[in-house]
Amino acid sequence: MSFGSPYVTLPRFSYLRPRSLDEAFEALEGGNAKVMAGGIGLLNFMKERLLAPSVVIDIKGIPELSGIRLSGDVRIGAAVRLVELEENRSLELIAPTLYRAVRQIADPIIRSSATLVGDVCEAIPWTDGPTALAALDASASVVSKNGERKVKVADLVQGLGQLAIDENEIVKEITFSSGYKKGTYVKFSNASEYALASVAVAYSPESGIARVSVGSLAEKPQVFTLEDAGTSPDEEVSAMIRKVSSYIESGLSAVDDILGSAEFKKQVAKALIIKAFKEVF
Amino acid sequence: MREIRLRINGIERELHVEDNETLLEALRNRAGVTSVKAACWRGECGLCTVLLNGRPVKSCSTLAVEADGKTVETAEGLYFDKRAKGLMESFVRNGATQCGFCTPAFVVASHALLLRNPKAEDEDIKEGLKGLICRCGTYVNMMRAVKEARQYYADGKQTA
Numbered sequence: 001m002s003f004g005s006p007y008v009t010l011p012r013f014s015y016l017r018p019r020s021l022d023e024a025f026e027a028l029e030g031g032n033a034k035v036m037a038g039g040i041g042l043l044n045f046m047k048e049r050l051l052a053p054s055v056v057i058d059i060k061g062i063p064e065l066s067g068i069r070l071s072g073d074v075r076i077g078a079a080v081r082l083v084e085l086e087e088n089r090s091l092e093l094i095a096p097t098l099y100r101a102v103r104q105i106a107d108p109i110i111r112s113s114a115t116l117v118g119d120v121c122e123a124i125p126w127t128d129g130p131t132a133l134a135a136l137d138a139s140a141s142v143v144s145k146n147g148e149r150k151v152k153v154a155d156l157v158q159g160l161g162q163l164a165i166d167e168n169e170i171v172k173e174i175t176f177s178s179g180y181k182k183g184t185y186v187k188f189s190n191a192s193e194y195a196l197a198s199v200a201v202a203y204s205p206e207s208g209i210a211r212v213s214v215g216s217l218a219e220k221p222q223v224f225t226l227e228d229a230g231t232s233p234d235e236e237v238s239a240m241i242r243k244v245s246s247y248i249e250s251g252l253s254a255v256d257d258i259l260g261s262a263e264f265k266k267q268v269a270k271a272l273i274i275k276a277f278k279e280v281f
Numbered sequence: 282m283r284e285i286r287l288r289i290n291g292i293e294r295e296l297h298v299e300d301n302e303t304l305l306e307a308l309r310n311r312a313g314v315t316s317v318k319a320a321c322w323r324g325e326c327g328l329c330t331v332l333l334n335g336r337p338v339k340s341c342s343t344l345a346v347e348a349d350g351k352t353v354e355t356a357e358g359l360y361f362d363k364r365a366k367g368l369m370e371s372f373v374r375n376g377a378t379q380c381g382f383c384t385p386a387f388v389v390a391s392h393a394l395l396l397r398n399p400k401a402e403d404e405d406i407k408e409g410l411k412g413l414i415c416r417c418g419t420y421v422n423m424m425r426a427v428k429e430a431r432q433y434y435a436d437g438k439q440t441a
Contacts, residue, residue, distance in 0.1 A: 007322065008319075008322040009301070009303075009306070009322075010301040010302075010303065011301065012299075012300075012301050013300060013301055014300055015300040015301075015344065015346050017346075039342060039343065039344065039347075040324055040342050043303075043342055043344075044323050044324065044342070047322065047323060056300075058344075058347065060347075083336070106412070107327070107411045107412030108337075108408065108409055108411070108412060109327055109330055109337045109338065109339055109390065109412040109413075110324060110339065110342075110412055112336045112337055112338050113338050113339070113342060113343060
């Protein structure tokens with residue numbers, strides 16, 4: 001065992017486990033603190049010495065941050081682990097887009113520790129949570145001792161490692177409308193679990209509106225809306241797929257990165273659109 | 282240093298740990314539980330998998346202080362569970378170990394998988410164990426071993 005070496009062991013910090021949000025805000029006041037839920041992402045960044053907070057605030061002991069609510073708008077607290085979402089079969093019926101994305105995040109053992117809010121706050125462009133949540137038009141409640149504000153999840157992640165919240169704020173929960181009763185999430189990844197391209201579709205049969213979110217192409221998920229999507233005969237679905245494919249080609253931005261070239265990732269996204277639309281419509 | 286109390290393989294333990302110490306380090310270096318292997322240290326290989334309050338977690342990605350007041354089970358303790366012992370013997374019968382380094386973690390994860398789903402089929406087993414890596418590549422034999430061990434879990438009762 002190599003005690004004290006970077007990459008394997010953690011830099012020194014003080015661990016705090018507040019019992020209330022007020023206690024957590026107080027701990028954040030001291031500066032150079034990081035909020036931890038599942039810890040999967042944070043602890044890795046710390047081992048790599050990309051982050052070295054002097055205080056780590058474990059928020060799993062704060063009662064307001066636990067629990068899933070499915071009546072009315074869906075609400076998922078910041079301390080809810082992915083395994084709790086996965087074991088909630090009602091979520092599969094209410095928000096299949098999110099349910100299917102959750103089942104594809106990392107592996108089942110990581111999902112016993114990791115949280116959905118953590119998957120978002122990691123701010124990595126290739127993760128699954130933000131793409132699915134952007135399709136669902138989800139919002140995050142961001143709290144500090146000055147009060148609470150709502151931010152669209154799609155605006156929360158600004159790019160690699162860039163999260164649009166202040167040092168003294170905590171993401172308390174994620175909420176979204178339970179109207180998107182149909183949907184799916186498909187991704188293509190290489191040896192890592194990170195998606196080279198991913199597509200989330202959230203469809204509301206009542207309004208006929210489908211929201212499509214394409215992840216991993218650029219720094220953040222790109223969302224567009226289809227009106228009157230409807231469950232249509234096959235030839236209409238094919239027409240919809242053609243329309244969306246040409247939009248991906250001309251309307252979406254893509255960047256070359258370690259997972260693939262911009263052009264390759266766009267082609268993969270187009271293939272995923274076909275798979276996703278055939279599942280949903 | 283801070284004191285934590287936890288139940289490791291059925292035995293109450295008090296450990297003095299640092300805030301920045303992972304559960305993996307505490308188990309190996311302070312509690313002497315060496316079936317929990319340190320390999321990638323970053324949640325990818327899964328060889329440090331233990332049951333924390335009955336759920337499989339990667340102990341390299343869990344802080345020791347987070348285990349305060351909880352139960353930890355590893356391959357050493359599972360040997361005294363009738364079903365898990367059957368699972369281990371099934372691993373041996375099927376040649377599901379080569380160098381043996383990953384075996385304790387695969388046993389722990391397979392045990393958790395079979396408790397949850399005693400009727401696990403190929404796809405369930407692949408999905409359930411996908412967070413673990415065997416560098417000898419004994420996956421085919423392991424698949425056979427886990428399927429054969431389903432018989433020991435058929436009554437569906439939880440571990441003590």
